[in-house]
Amino acid sequence: MDDQNKNLILATALSFLVILGWFFMFPPPEPEAPGALPAEQASQTAPAAPSADAGPATAGTGQGTAVEEVVADAPRVSIDTPRLSGSISLLGGRIDDLSLKDYHETTEPGSPVVKMLKPVGDTGAYYALYGWAPGAGLSLDDVPGANTEWRVAAGNTLGVDTPVTLAWDNGKGLTFSREIAVDKNYMFTVTQSVENSSGGTVGLAPYGVLARHGEPADRKKFFILHEGVVAMADGELTETDYKKMPDFDYKEREGARADVRQVETDGWIGFTDHYWMSTLIPAPGSAFKQAAKYDERRDIYQTETVLPTETLTNGQSASVTTQLFAGAKEWETIRAYEKAGIKGFIDSIDWGWFFFLTKPIFWLLHNIHNLIGNMGWSIIALTLILKAILFPLAFKSYVSMAKMKELQPQMEKLKEAAGDDRAKVQQGMMELYKKEKVNPAAGCLPILLQIPIFFSLYKVIFVTIELRQTAWFGPFQDLSAPDPTSIMNFFGLAPWGSPEPGTMMATVMIGILPLLLGISMFLQQKLNPAPTDATQKMIFAWMPWVFMFMLGRFASGLVVYWITNNTITFTQQYLIMRSQGYKPDVFGNIKETFQRGAKGDKK
Known part of the structure; x- marks a missing residue:
């Protein structure tokens, strides 16, 4: 397996395992009916x-x-x-x-x-x-x-x-x-x-x-x-x-x-x-x-x-x-x-282990909301700002991934020529990377950096009262709660409700936000270099839809962030690939590949 695929698999697997563990350890809360106190306690x-x-x-x-x-x-x-x-x-x-x-x-x-x-x-x-x-x-x-x-x-x-x-x-x-x-x-x-x-x-x-x-x-x-x-x-x-x-x-x-x-x-x-x-x-x-x-x-x-x-x-x-x-x-x-003299009082809010991220992220979200007045659009604006901050790093990553996607046919030929000789395949890959000046690990760093930001934003959305019962538009009247729409109520257009949160039916009959999440992940994935191994390719093909069901029952505000992040990432990567001489369609298929000279000039 070449280094690029190894790094992609590793980064994706880590993300998958972390979110999978998160899903099972912290499932969306189910409504609890208050129970009566024991008779001895009531007295x-x-x-x-x-x-x-x-x-x-x-x-x-x-x-x-x-x-x-x-x-x-x-x-x-x-x-x-x-x-x-x-x-x-x-x-x-x-x-x-x-x-x-x-x-x-x-x-x-x-x-x-x-x-x-x-x-x-x-x-x-x-x-x-x-x-x-x-x-x-x-x-x-x-x-x-x-x-x-x-x-x-x-x-x-x-x-x-x-x-x-x-x-x-x-x-x-x-x-x-x-x-x-x-x-x-x-x-x-x-x-x-x-x-x-x-x-x-x-x-x-x-x-x-x-x-x-x-x-x-x-x-x-x-x-x-x-x-x-x-x-x-x-x-x-x-x-x-x-x-x-x-x-x-x-x-x-x-x-x-x-x-x-x-x-x-x-x-x-x-x-x-x-x-x-x-x-x-x-x-x-x-x-x-x-x-x-x-x-x-x-x-x-x-x-x-x-x-x-x-x-x-x-x-x-x-x-x-x-x-x-x-x-x-x-x-x-x-x-x-706290400013009036109660030392450390702001820490009574549960900022978590990533307090060095959750505090500034909340501060930024809070001030954006003061300007816009709508928390849903504020989350989208926050995502744009975070993506702009990470853009210099993302640019190098997307250029490297575009080059890797262009090298896919040559990698396939190397594997066919070497057969089962893994050492020869690895040597050929390294020579190809060196010749084309490609860093196979460059595409993983933005993914790894995004994980703590994702966790921090989830913490902010789940913990802070400022997002409690805050409306976006239409059926999305509480961004701290899961998507209230469902296929069963035609994504909120029908007058009846969706399945009760926490039930299997609610997990299967997903709403419009989880569906958009799955589509955005699918399109983003299509721009990345595909694994050459059939098993790996199948796993990657299923991941957007698995994540769609897993993340679909999280807070709506978090899903809005994830959809926005995927959409911006896809747009950035698509435009950068075109700026480098590649012409992918929306499914990542490169229509025309330019050969490059020693200095990278298009011919």
Whole structure:
């Protein structure tokens, strides 16, 4: 086998194996119906306060009483901003009811908005709690915790410019207050204060807790997507999947498995889903302990921030301000918070191993979209820019491949003359390459460079919320979802729908984008030198149609990119071949071949 064919086979085989493995490891997500929580889980109590030495709190133990009925009946303070709606329960001062006004569950008209935080008793309870851990001379009854009955001291509805203040007096000389404010996006500011008039000295530590009962029902479980705990500690990013939290060391005193870290100056911790995130953020520059925890007895996941203990003599007071992010992982919004002082916050978006490619690719796509206003056309424009950047390298590759295609008849004659003498064939090939100044490996480099770009763009399209439910035209109303058209509904022209995603019928009855993908790959392949071996030639002939079915169930935006990339590649290669004196038709057949002189002049 000649070197050119070996390199082509190797590059194509690598691409095929990688995408084949990708297809089987990360098939397109199937819709999951939320399941009911187990009966024992539905009656869980809230997490307890941390211990006085600022260790991690024990999930699910609370102050000893079931709270789901009490939470449902407790008074609430409304949350109403341009982007958020919900309420705060006065039982524990829980932020446990939060909906995102700008995002709907589906693209169907009338689809409900996304509900992010839910109170205990609801399926998939998910909430934020704040309190003080008791120190020397204090007990859990002396400090506010999960089941404290707060009263409203100021404010009626939490809005952008209207904070609310909660108050509680322990009846023993300690007065607590909690002011909660929210900005125009998704950032809450929580200021916890305490005043000591007990006549003695007390110690207590402020904390924040995020708790969720069970794994999210709509969790994607893709290797390419991180869902679970995300944390930053002094510049070090940590991502922990839900499935790994039961492997934490068991902390017998707290009754849960926990991972605890000391943060010296800057950090944050929380839970990240596909598009949404909640994060506890102490003030920049402050030291604290962060913990990720799993209570296996009650199936409760928890993240915590515990600040240093405050020691107050009689007449002294203390106040601590932290933040809570709870909302959509929008690039511009999160980047603005990072610029405001939350170090490394942009890395809460899952950029993946190829972050050095995914970040600039997304930045470019985002800015193109700001100019064009349509994500489908923006992806096409992005592809044009990427192809323009790689064009100098592609030019040399296509010239080499054109020469290789011209040499095909001479290669066939060499093989016929040498018969089974492989060494003689290889020697003849090398002499022919040297004479014609052809590099047989030049055609492989653009293919190899395209693989990480393809993966990075797939990561961008799949992970970033900016592509969620974004429309292109006609039936393509969600570029983060597979092609909704099908042969069964005449590619979206008929009023009925296509087969359900994830089914065998949906894989076979492909839509218009996968079909265009297969055609574009077929035409592009025809311009490349064909293998002389019959088996290799058959494999190459089938590959475009195999890839058509494999990639057809990926996100529509990715398929749009791949079609555009193939079309541009075909056009570039066709024009370059003509500029070099070759006249191929659209199927790659060269109609006329020019003989060249020593300097490559056409005669």
